[in-house]
Structures are given as C-alpha cells and as structure tokens.
Amino acid sequence: xxxxxxxxxxxxxxxxxxxxxxxxxxxxxxxxxxxxxxxxxxxxxxxxxxxxxxxxxxxxxxxxxxxxxxxxxxxxxxxxxxxxxxxxxxxxxxxxxxxxxxxxxxxxxxxxxxxxxxxxxxxxxxxxxxxxxxxxxxxxxxxxxxxxxxxxxxxxxxxxxxxxxxxxxxxxxxxxxxxxxxxxxxxxxxxxxxxxxxxxxxxxxxxxxxxxxxxxxxxxxxxxxxxxxxxxxxxxxxxxxxxxxxxxxxxxxxxxxxxxxxxxxxxxxxxxxxxxxxxxxxxxxxxxxxxxxxxxxxxxxxxxxxxxxxxxxxxxxxxxxxxxxxxxxxxxxxxxxxxxxxxxxxxxxxxxxxxxxxxxxxxxxxxxxxxxxxxxxxxxxxxxxxxxxxxxxxxxxxxxxxxxxxxxxxxxxxxxxxxxxxxxxxxxxxxxxxxxxxxxxxxxxxxxxxxxxxxxxxxx
Numbered sequence: 001x002x003x004x005x006x007x008x009x010x011x012x013x014x015x016x017x018x019x020x021x022x023x024x025x026x027x028x029x030x031x032x033x034x035x036x037x038x039x040x041x042x043x044x045x046x047x048x049x050x051x052x053x054x055x056x057x058x059x060x061x062x063x064x065x066x067x068x069x070x071x072x073x074x075x076x077x078x079x080x081x082x083x084x085x086x087x088x089x090x091x092x093x094x095x096x097x098x099x100x101x102x103x104x105x106x107x108x109x110x111x112x113x114x115x116x117x118x119x120x121x122x123x124x125x126x127x128x129x130x131x132x133x134x135x136x137x138x139x140x141x142x143x144x145x146x147x148x149x150x151x152x153x154x155x156x157x158x159x160x161x162x163x164x165x166x167x168x169x170x171x172x173x174x175x176x177x178x179x180x181x182x183x184x185x186x187x188x189x190x191x192x193x194x195x196x197x198x199x200x201x202x203x204x205x206x207x208x209x210x211x212x213x214x215x216x217x218x219x220x221x222x223x224x225x226x227x228x229x230x231x232x233x234x235x236x237x238x239x240x241x242x243x244x245x246x247x248x249x250x251x252x253x254x255x256x257x258x259x260x261x262x263x264x265x266x267x268x269x270x271x272x273x274x275x276x277x278x279x280x281x282x283x284x285x286x287x288x289x290x291x292x293x294x295x296x297x298x299x300x301x302x303x304x305x306x307x308x309x310x311x312x313x314x315x316x317x318x319x320x321x322x323x324x325x326x327x328x329x330x331x332x333x334x335x336x337x338x339x340x341x342x343x344x345x346x347x348x349x350x351x352x353x354x355x356x357x358x359x360x361x362x363x364x365x366x367x368x369x370x371x372x373x374x375x376x377x378x379x380x381x382x383x384x385x386x387x388x389x390x391x392x393x394x395x396x397x398x399x400x401x402x403x404x405x406x407x408x409x410x411x412x413x414x415x416x417x418x419x420x421x422x423x424x425x426x427x428x429x430x431x432x433x434x435x436x437x438x439x440x441x442x443x444x445x446x447x448x449x450x451x452x453x454x455x456x457x458x459x460x
Contacts, residue, residue, distance in 0.1 A: 026190060027248035031230055031293065032076075037189070037252040038285035049079050058284055059085045065202055065227065065290035076227070078288025080187065083256055089206065089280035090263060093272040098132065102426050103170065103269030104140035104149050104224070111430040113139075113422065116389055118439040119429070121178075121378025124215045128159045131182075131209035132166050132264055135220070138429040139360060139382060141421035142330075144170050144224050144269045148323070149421045150331050152360050153220040154380070154433075157182065160210040163259050165280055168266040171222045173201045174319070174333060176415060178364050178378050180216025182209055184292065187283045189250025191294050195364060196413065198318075198333075199294045200228055206263070206280050207292075217378060219362045221417045225330035228319040236303065242318045246299040249291045255279040297364075297413065302339045308346050313416075323420060332357075334416040336368065341407045348407075349399050352390030358423045359383045359416050366412035371395060374436060375414075381439070385422050393445040400458070 028035050038044040043058065045051050050060045058081040065076035107113075122136060134156040142149010151171075157180070175182075177195045184191040184199065186207035193199050195218075201207065230242060257279045265272045295318075303315055316334045323330040341348045349369045361368075365377045371392055375381060383389040391399065429435070449457045 026251055027294070028251060029245045029248055031242075031244040031247040032289055033244075033249070034287070034289045035249055035291060036285075036287035038081075039252040039254055040284055043081055043252075043285035044287060045081070054081055056284060058082060061085050063204060063288075063290060065204070076288075076290040078188065078286050078290040080283045081285040082187075083254070083282035083284065084278065086206075086280070088278075089276055090265075091274045091276060093265070093274050096264070096271050096273050098135070098271045100137060100428055101132075101135045101153070101266075101271070102137040102140055102151065103144040103222075103266075104142045104151060104421075104424070105144075106137075106140040106426060107424050108427050108430070111425050111427060113384060113424045114387070116381075116383050116387060116440055117425070117429075118375065118381040118436045119379055120376065120434040120436060121217070122154050122156065122433050124156055124158065124217065129156050130159050130161050130164070131155065131157055132161070132164075134158070136428055136433070137426045138380065138433065139423035139425055141358065141419050141423045142224055148225050148330060150224060150417065150419050151222040152380075152417050152423065153222060155216070155218055155220055157209070157211055157216040158214055161208045163279075164262045164264070165206050165208050166264045166266075167204055167206045168201075168222070169204060170266050170268065171224050172203045172227055174221040174223060174228060175199045175201065175218060176220070176362065176364070177216065177218035178362070179218065180214045181212035182216055183212055184209055185253070185255075185281060186250070186292050187281055188286055188291050189253045191250055191292055193294060196298055197294055197296050199292060200319075201292050202227075202290055205292060208281070219380070219415075219417075221331060221333065223321050223331055226322050228321045228331070228333065231314075231317045231320045231332075236315075240301040240303050241315075242295065242300055247293045247295045249293050252283060252285050253281070254284045255281045297335055297337065300335050300337060302335075302337060304339060304341075305343045305346070307342075308344050310343065310346060310348065310351060313350060325420070328356075328420050330419060332416070332418040334418060336412065336414045336416075338408070338410050338412055341409060344404060346404070347399055348404075349391045349395055352388065354386050354388040356385055357418045357420055358385045359389075359418050360423060361414055361416045364413040364415065366410075366414075368412060368414045369395065369409055371442070374439065374442065382423060382425070385420075390443075392442040393447075396446065 319333040321331040
C-alpha cells in the first residue's frame with residue numbers, strides 16, 4: 001500500500017483505494033465498524049492479535065473502550081501496533097491547574113442555575129490559547145466520579161499545540177465547530193474538522209490539536225457516561241436521519257520523532273502533566289472498532305410531518321448516549337437544520353413545553369425558528385429540567401397568523417446537548433461569559449387571547 005506524508009509530519013496509508021487525490025482517501029466509512037488500516041505494508045498482523053514478534057519490531061497493545069465482558073454489540077476495543085508501548089508515553093505526573101475547565105459535580109453556591117439563560121458568543125481575546133487552555137466550561141451535570149452525566153464547554157483556540165498532547169481518562173468529547181478549522185492528529189490517524197462537521201474523540205485517545213484557520217471557536221459535549229451511538233429509528237426503519245456510512249474514521253498515521261514532549265491528562269476532573277522525549281503518536285497499524293470519527297452535519301437527512309401536527313423533537317436526534325433507564329438518554333445530540341415545513345393547520349415552530357430533560361442549545365449559523373432575535377451564531381441558551389420555555393411573542397404571532405404554505409427553513413443550523421440531569425452553571429458562565437440578562441423578558445409580551453368564545457380574540 002502506498003504512503004503519503006501529512007503536512008504535520010505524520011505518515012499514513014494513502015487510503016483504501018490508494019488514491020492520493022481522493023478527498024476521502026484519509027478516512028474509512030461507517031459508524032462503529034471493525035476497521036483495519038496500516039501505514040506501512042505488512043505492519044498489521046493477520047489471523048491473530050498478539051504475535052510473538054510483530055512486523056517492523058512494533059509492539060502490540062490493546063486500547064479498550066469497554067469492559068472485556070461487555071455484550072458483543074457494545075464491546076469496543078482496538079489493537080494497536082506501535083513503535084513504543086504507551087507505558088513509555090507517560091512518566092511521573094504533576095498536578096496542574098486548569099481553572100476554566102470544570103467537571104461535575106461542580107455547584108457554585110453563588111450561582112443560580114434555576115432559570116432560563118442565553119449567552120452571546122464568547123469573544124476571542126489576544127491571549128494565546130490552545131485546545132486545553134482555551135476550554136471554557138459553561139455547565140456541568142451528573143458526576144464524573146461515577147461516570148454519569150456531562151459537561152458543556154466552549155473552546156477558544158488561537159494557537160496550535162506544539163510538542164504537546166492531551167487525553168481525557170474521564171470522557172469522550174463530542175466537538176461541534178462554529179468558527180475556524182482544526183486538525184486533530186491522533187494516535188489512530190488524522191481528522192481535519194470545520195464548521196458544519198462534528199467529531200467524536202474517544203476516552204483515552206491521545207491527540208494533538210493544530211489550528212488550520214483561526215481563531216477557532218466551537219462547542220464541546222464532554223460525555224462521562226456510555227458512549228455515543230446512533231439512535232434506534234423504530235418504525236422509521238433503516239434509512240434517513242444520520243446514516244452510518246457518512247461517519248468517517250481516519251486511516252493509520254504515525255510519527256517517529258524525538259523531541260521533548262508534554263502530555264496532559266484529565267483524570268477524575270483533575271489535570272496532570274508528564275514529560276517524555278518523543279511523540280506518542282506512533283501507531284503504525286491498527287484494527288478494531290474503538291476509534292475517532294467525524295461526520296458532516298450537512299449529510300443529516302431530517303424527517304418530519306407531511307400533513308399535520310408536530311412530531312417530538314427526538315426525530316432530530318443525531319447521536320444518543322444511553323443511560324440505565326431505557327429510552328431516557330444520558331445525553332442526546334440533536335440537530336435543527338434546513339428543512340421543509342408543510343404541515344396544515346399546525347403551529348409549526350417548537351411548541352411550548354417543560355420536560356424532564358435539560359436542554360443546552362448552540363447556534364452554528366443562521367436564525368432559529370423559535371426565536372425572532374437574540375439567538376445569534378456562536379451563542380448558547382440553557383433551559384433546565386422542568387423549566388417552561390418556547391417561542392417568543394414575535395415568533396408565536398408570526399406562526400399563528402401566517403398563511404400556511406409550504407415553507408423552506410433555510411440558512412439555519414442549531415443543535416442541542418440534552419441530558420436527564422440538571423445542568424449547573426459555572427462561575428465563568430454566570431459572571432464572565434456574555435450572558436443576556438434580558439433573555440427572560442422575551443416572553444413578557446405574550447398576552448392572553450382568551451375571551452370565553454371559541455374563536456378567541458384572534459378573529460376579532
């Protein structure tokens with residue numbers, strides 16, 4: 001198999017078809033597939049996992065994403081064939097402080113999390129910020145120690161990580177770019193990510209993040225619990241929503257480079273650093289189903305009502321991380337993108353409601369149909385569990401009084417991190433991030449249209 005060299009110095013296979021100019025040559029399709037890939041011919045053992053002597057003098061090592069005895073349909077692991085075993089990629093650890101990256105449980109006694117909140121985009125600063133130092137936690141939920149719940153972050157990146165690497169022992173990270181492009185050089189290959197795409201970085205995976213176009217800003221859902229998976233479609237069947245073939249995992253790539261390197265590890269909400277004398281991105285070949293993945297949100301195929309009424313927003317679920325309660329997710333990742341609205345005699349925006357899930361929303365671009373103004377690209381909102389929310393008055397009146405012709409919702413892409421746990425605001429979210437103090441007032445102009453007659457006040 002032919003090889004090529006990435007701009008960052010990693011060597012990798014040219015792809016399944018050996019096409020150097022194929023835009024997908026660096027990726028393999030499928031969600032949770034059992035992949036095999038090698039950056040050097042013959043580096044991947046055949047017919048066994050742990051030969052007495054690996055080709056090229058490599059070390060065989062397994063990276064387990066689940067317990068060995070997890071059910072077969074949930075069991076995830078990858079065999080890596082690397083220049084050095086990963087015990088050589090850490091040394092003595094020293095605690096370091098990351099004041100803006102918080103983990104649950106984190107309850108600030110001076111912050112009220114009960115309420116409906118919305119923020120303008122967090123602005124960039126002149127400070128040099130990497131993927132790790134630029135992470136800003138907005139909310140936490142659940143408990144990192146017992147591996148349930150999540151945290152929601154905004155990342156602000158103005159600089160690449162130089163001879164610096166990171167991994168989280170606590171969580172997998174769902175990355176949602178809003179501005180700027182990033183390259184994730186991981187142990188298992190390279191993922192380049194831009195707005196309108198997402199990536200999942202598994203727990204325990206070592207990587208370096210480089211800035212391609214900046215500054216970069218986006219959202220991160222840190223998942224402490226069971227891994228994200230595709231939701232069951234039920235009577236929808238086998239197609240639409242997010243299709244497995246549109247998810248892409250990288251082909252093998254490796255560095256064989258000697259340089260003093262810093263490795264930062266997040267473990268039980270604490271941060272540690274260790275120093276080594278080489279790059280830890282030295283996996284020459286791998287096979288398995290525990291790997292990073294990217295997905296283009298423009299491939300999400302929404303479904304909806306074609307005659308009347310409004311289905312539950314669960315029809316827009318891209319990924320779900322299950323809990324121990326069937327049908328009640330630890331986290332749902334939900335996407336509201338461009339789509340046609342054709343329902344007759346129906347209030348088309350999201351209806352007013354309160355529910356057992358806590359909803360943190362982010363705007364990637366465009367305008368969200370339930371808010372007439374104020375929810376701008378890069379902004380966020382939080383509607384905590386059992387707190388009512390819904391359209392503001394302008395959106396309500398427009399939807400109630402408009403002629404219901406087929407309408408294309410265009411230039412819109414927002415998402416939701418939804419969890420069964422209450423989300424607690426951090427001090428940064430309450431005091432430093434650009435919170436919209438007037439957001440709660442957006443419902444003030446809603447009026448009663450009841451006058452005791454079947455028609456109400458609308459037709460008078």
